[in-house]
Amino acid sequence: MPRYPQLDFIRGAAIAGILLLNIVSFGLPAAAYLNPAWQGFITRPDAISWAVLELFARLKFLNLFAILFGAGLVFQLPKGGGWIQSRLGWLLLFGVLHAVLLWEGDILVAWSLAGMLTWRMIRDADSPGVLMRTGILFYAVGCLMLLLFGAISSGHAGSDWLPGAAEIFLEQQRVLHPGMAAIDYRTGHLESMLVAFFGQYGWELTGLMLIGAALVHNGWLLGNRPPADYLRTAVFLLVPGVLLEGAGITAQWLTGWSFRWSGFYLQIPGEVASPLISLGYAALVLAGWRKISAMRVGYLFCCIGRMALSNYLLQTLVCTLIFSTAGLFLHFQRWQLLLIVPFVWVINGLFSLCWLRYFPRGPMEQLWRTLTRKTAGPAGR
Numbered sequence: 001m002p003r004y005p006q007l008d009f010i011r012g013a014a015i016a017g018i019l020l021l022n023i024v025s026f027g028l029p030a031a032a033y034l035n036p037a038w039q040g041f042i043t044r045p046d047a048i049s050w051a052v053l054e055l056f057a058r059l060k061f062l063n064l065f066a067i068l069f070g071a072g073l074v075f076q077l078p079k080g081g082g083w084i085q086s087r088l089g090w091l092l093l094f095g096v097l098h099a100v101l102l103w104e105g106d107i108l109v110a111w112s113l114a115g116m117l118t119w120r121m122i123r124d125a126d127s128p129g130v131l132m133r134t135g136i137l138f139y140a141v142g143c144l145m146l147l148l149f150g151a152i153s154s155g156h157a158g159s160d161w162l163p164g165a166a167e168i169f170l171e172q173q174r175v176l177h178p179g180m181a182a183i184d185y186r187t188g189h190l191e192s193m194l195v196a197f198f199g200q201y202g203w204e205l206t207g208l209m210l211i212g213a214a215l216v217h218n219g220w221l222l223g224n225r226p227p228a229d230y231l232r233t234a235v236f237l238l239v240p241g242v243l244l245e246g247a248g249i250t251a252q253w254l255t256g257w258s259f260r261w262s263g264f265y266l267q268i269p270g271e272v273a274s275p276l277i278s279l280g281y282a283a284l285v286l287a288g289w290r291k292i293s294a295m296r297v298g299y300l301f302c303c304i305g306r307m308a309l310s311n312y313l314l315q316t317l318v319c320t321l322i323f324s325t326a327g328l329f330l331h332f333q334r335w336q337l338l339l340i341v342p343f344v345w346v347i348n349g350l351f352s353l354c355w356l357r358y359f360p361r362g363p364m365e366q367l368w369r370t371l372t373r374k375t376a377g378p379a380g381r
Helices: 005-027 044-056 060-079 081-101 108-124 128-152 165-176 180-217 227-254 259-263 265-287 296-306 308-325 341-358 363-375
Strands: none
Touching: 005 060, 005 265, 005 296, 005 308, 005 341, 044 227, 060 081, 060 108, 060 180, 060 265, 081 108, 081 180, 081 308, 081 363, 108 128, 108 180, 128 180, 128 265, 165 180, 165 308, 180 265, 227 259, 227 265, 259 265, 296 308, 296 341, 308 341, 308 363
């Protein structure tokens, strides 16, 4: 399979960017991820940090990673269906173990399921245009499902939006004293995630993967356009995306993060804007790739991207040590948690640089490849 260093760089940047939001889930109750006023009030530094991350990070890097996952499926197609199904099956197992044993915020289960739904559509599509239109349609259905859930919801904020003292205490105990109770909780959370996946989120994720596959087939993601074209595309995508996202953020702030509005209806501007901003980020990288590739930071993020699975799981291990083993859960405000993120990035970067000096791929990537080869059948070997 050919390597495209620009895609490795974007993947590495996406892995780093995902932590900007995940750090909140590691260090604060689950309700804090979407509701910055989860305590019933919010400080100005927390409100500002929430708004900035909402504008530039939340969903953007997850969507970018999903787009690249769809692109990767295109590169796997020559190895055959057996190889792809085996590869996605092992990723599903990794995700279940990660979600149940380590952290309930896992994305690997959803990614593997969406990949299973997507790869045949990618293989059988007549043209990149068909893939693009189908991807946009799937994503639009996901947005409409969010509106539907908002319309049928009771509008009453439960403990997953405004947790009481008892719920916060129980969550703190699960994090600081992990055991069977924590595993039972994470198993229940995984079940809820599966319901959300098939009801709403899976539509969007499948759509993004189809869009990523289309952008590989037409050469856009591979850097086959002049830098000026990518720069114009970045402006065309980022300006309306940021304006739309900004309008949604302002509306959430003005409504005081009420459950019905911020939990459903006012998520729609961000859901629509995020793919535009994600692709705008990719266009900026592709526009400046000649300069980026000559920089040390460019090589660093390429290394992180080549070991994306290993680095994603490493982030969980490091954050578990910080917030669970070291007992720092609920010790920081939202804006203070962001100060920890560069520390984890440094660990990701050093680990990737050192490992790739001696091995061609990351430890989890090698395990994934080996298990896939053993179970894919003769056609996938």
